[in-house]
Amino acid sequence: MGNEQAPRVHRLNATLANQIAAGEVVERPASILKELLENSLDAEATRITIHLEGGGMDLLSVEDDGVGILAEDLPLALERHATSKVATWEDLQAIQTMGFRGEALPAIASVSRLELLSRARSQNQAVRLQVTGGTAAAPEPAARAPGTTVRVADLFFNVPARRKFLRSPATELSRNQRVLRQIALANFPVAFQLIQNGRSLVQFPTATDAESRAARVAAIMGEGFLANALYIEQEDQGLSLSGWLGLPTYNRARGDEQYFYVNGRPVRDPVVTHALRAAYNDVLFQDRHPLYALYLKLPPGRVDVNVHPAKAEVRFRDGREIHDFLFHTLRRVIAEQGGAQPRVTVPVQPFSQGPTATKSPAYVPTQRSLSAAVQESAGAYWEHLVAPVMTxxxxxxxxxxxxxxxxxxxxxxxxxxxxxxxxxxxxxxxxxxxxxxxxxxxxxxxxxxxxxxxxxxxxxxxxxxxxxxxxxxxxxxxxxxxxxxxxxxxxxxxxxxxxxxxxxxxxxxxxxxxxxxxxxxxxxxxxxxxxxxxxxxxxxxxxxxxxxxxxxxxxxxxxxxxxxxxxxxxxxxxxxxxxxxxxxxxxxxxxxxxx
CATH class of the missing domain: 3.30.1540.20 (MutL, C-terminal domain, dimerisation subdomain)
Structure with a gap:
């Protein structure tokens, strides 16, 4: 027979509550890296260094030169729902920081061996705090320049069932690199470096002008993309859209090189996805996918980012307005510019006289647009001869x-x-x-x-x-x-x-x-x-x-x-x-x- 006594309601202990939260926030090393990078950006860091061992499963460390954490606030930073980023309901309605929930650090600490080392710019000494599986030791003084270092070791050491779901170190490294690319594309003034097992794998210097920003885009998405992309800047009724829009003829079989940001936050949103797909309608080959890095800016009160713990989803106050703005803007850009400068080239080999001829290496013409002089004359031709008849x-x-x-x-x-x-x-x-x-x-x-x-x-x-x-x-x-x-x-x-x-x-x-x-x-x-x-x-x-x-x-x-x-x-x-x-x-x- 079943138990006739109704189960009693009780309060979960802090460690168990944090481990439950970790199931939403901490999926793998890459999700930890995303949270830590966002914290560094909110701390106004200009240089961020990432150290990995075992693809981040054995060690994941993020060092920054941000404002740091006050010594007296360090223990509080590891408690659930403790944050410096929101304090009132009004703050929550107009979030302008990457993080705000106060869940990431305690959730990460509950399933790893975490060390938090920080020095506020206003203080003369750093403080180190070590946490093992959610249990914190007493803070101790340490040496460090202003900024914060978070070291996450032995991920899921106390939850072995979760560790079994992780992939190989190479796969986890690849996912970490994807997160870094995604963050680096939206934060050009910040320098990033990724070091794996003591070897520097990725380095993005500070990009503060148009040339250096384009160089970072090329480093992340490829020189071919930059040569086959249109840079756009459009504004309308408080909405701003800028970035690089790939030409329809430069496409991929998968949509894995599509970066879209809302107020600097990388998001995947059905409204955005549909608008972009519709903008490329009837110019994109079959099931191919375009490439782009686009940045939408709007007043914080017009978008709700407090939708999911991972903060990868948003909810627009007026989704139809956002959809129409994106669709009409991008469709117009593709129509007016996407065909006006033919840039597509194909690999070409020197002529061979037959099967016995010595094979020559392939020479690939550089992908480029028409020269500035021809572009200028083409623009005049369009304005004076073509545009009038297109009505x-x-x-x-x-x-x-x-x-x-x-x-x-x-x-x-x-x-x-x-x-x-x-x-x-x-x-x-x-x-x-x-x-x-x-x-x-x-x-x-x-x-x-x-x-x-x-x-x-x-x-x-x-x-x-x-x-x-x-x-x-x-x-x-x-x-x-x-x-x-x-x-x-x-x-x-x-x-x-x-x-x-x-x-x-x-x-x-x-x-x-x-x-x-x-x-x-x-x-x-x-x-x-x-x-x-x-x-x-x-x-x-x-x-x-x-x-x-x-x-x-x-x-x-x-x-x-x-x-x-x-x-x-x-x-x-x-x-x-x-x-x-x-x-x-x-x-x-x-x-x-x-x-």
Whole structure:
């Protein structure tokens, strides 16, 4: 029989309460490192040194030159909910520090051998406090410059079940490095150093100007990212967004190089994630992920950071406002700048005469943008010739520039030929440009049709275009007629196995719509239900110039001029690059000129 006596309510002892809290705050060495780094930043540190042994499982130490802790406050710092960062409800509503809960240090001390050594700037002597599994020894005087050192040894020595969940030292080291990169990207004025088993692995010097900040970004995210990223600064109604936005063509299979900060705090938030993903919609290839390091600033009262003990989540007071600001800002930046400076290059090898030839090393052209002079002229071209016509549909037939001149006013230069009836070869004063004719025409048609759809512009057929379809195609039409309608296609059932097209976007010749509609209905649609833009993208892909289509020089140049006048022209509707650029220096290096 069960116990008829009801269990008594009792107060947990401090050690057990801290170990329970440790389950939320202390998951692994990397979570400890995050908490200690945040404490150092709140203490106004300018130099932080990290020492690791065994990936942080055997030892994790963080030293800083911050304001330190007063000797009389040192024991109190290891009690739960003891903090110097908030004191009133009003403070909690407008948090401006990284930490504020007062849980990290006692939670860490309860599952490790912790040593806290600190000297306040106003005091002449440091104080050391040692804690073993939550039990503290008496404070003792010590020598140290102003600042704080926290040493965490033998993590989970008294909770062996938790230690079994840790990975190898190499894996834990990698996670620590990830935390350091995340913190270093948001705190440029602070110098960081990471030492593992006595060997310096990472060092980020103080970065106080634009050049040194860019150097830190390149050290963390790679030179390739910096060469393929746009630096942005935008403000609107108390919201500020700055940072580096990767071009759509520079992407990864995983979203592990995405850094987003709210008032300096790294966060993962569904509102932010959705806005960023939507901003890259129809310019990002399939399931690829963009790279970025972005910083959102807003008044502290407009965001709640007291959501989760790990402080990795936030709650915005007005999530819709934040979403729309991020989406419209980033989408505009991608549209206006993301295609205006083709930067994508590909690895190239010198020509080999056959399998018996000696193999030569690969020479990779440097990823770079057009020169400042060409950028300036391209900007003038955009402002005076392109921007005015973008309020309506881009003109379908722009005159081709003379083929014997290299007019710098044209960012994509002049066409000089076609390669395998697939790529257009062009040149400008800076080098050589390759254009995928199908991808380029696809983007042009898509943007034209989107513009027309927004303006509700259609071509109405006096005599409908009739399409004969199978039973399966008719079934697909029945399910997706609203999507086709949203894309500007007015279609009705004209009889058994027959559809009638009454109106369609003007961007494509009327005679081609019959085959396009038949193709759209030939299989289960690839677009999501209710996504009219995806239908337009599918239509543009099917109507665009195909491979093996021969073009005259006049047609090629007309295509280039239309492409320059098209938003997001650097990518097709599926996110593939439309343009690949090689500078003269790239070509010289390819042929070993000057060596």
């Amino acid at each position: 309506s549909v881009p003109p379908p037939d722009l005159p081709a520039a003379p083929t014997h001149e290299l007019a710098p006013n044209y960012p994509l230069g002049q066409a000089i030929g076609q390669i395998h009836a697939r790529f257009i070869l062009a040149q400008n004063s800076e080098g050589m440009i390759l254009i995928d004719q199908h991808a380029a025409h696809e983007r042009i048609l898509y943007e034209k049709m989107k513009n027309m759809s927004q303006q509700n512009e259609k071509q109405v057929f006096i005599i409908p275009e009739y399409v004969h379809v199978t039973a399966a195609q008719m079934a697909h039409f029945g399910k997706r007629q609203p999507d086709l309608q949203a894309a500007g296609l007015d279609i009705s059932v004209a009889g058994p196995g027959t559809l009638a097209i009454h109106a369609a976007p003007k961007a494509i010749a009327a005679a081609t719509y019959g085959q396009i509609v038949a193709d759209l209905l030939a299989e289960e649609p690839a677009w999501a239900e209710g996504d009219g833009d995806a239908v337009l993208a599918d239509m543009a892909c099917r109507a665009a110039i195909k491979t093996n289509h021969r073009l005259s020089l006049e047609e090629m140049n007309s295509l280039l001029r239309q492409l320059e006048a098209t938003p997001r022209f650097g990518q097709c509707n599926h996110g593939r690059p439309t343009v690949v650029y090689f500078s003269l220096a790239d070509l010289d290096r390819l042929f070993l000129r000057g060596r």
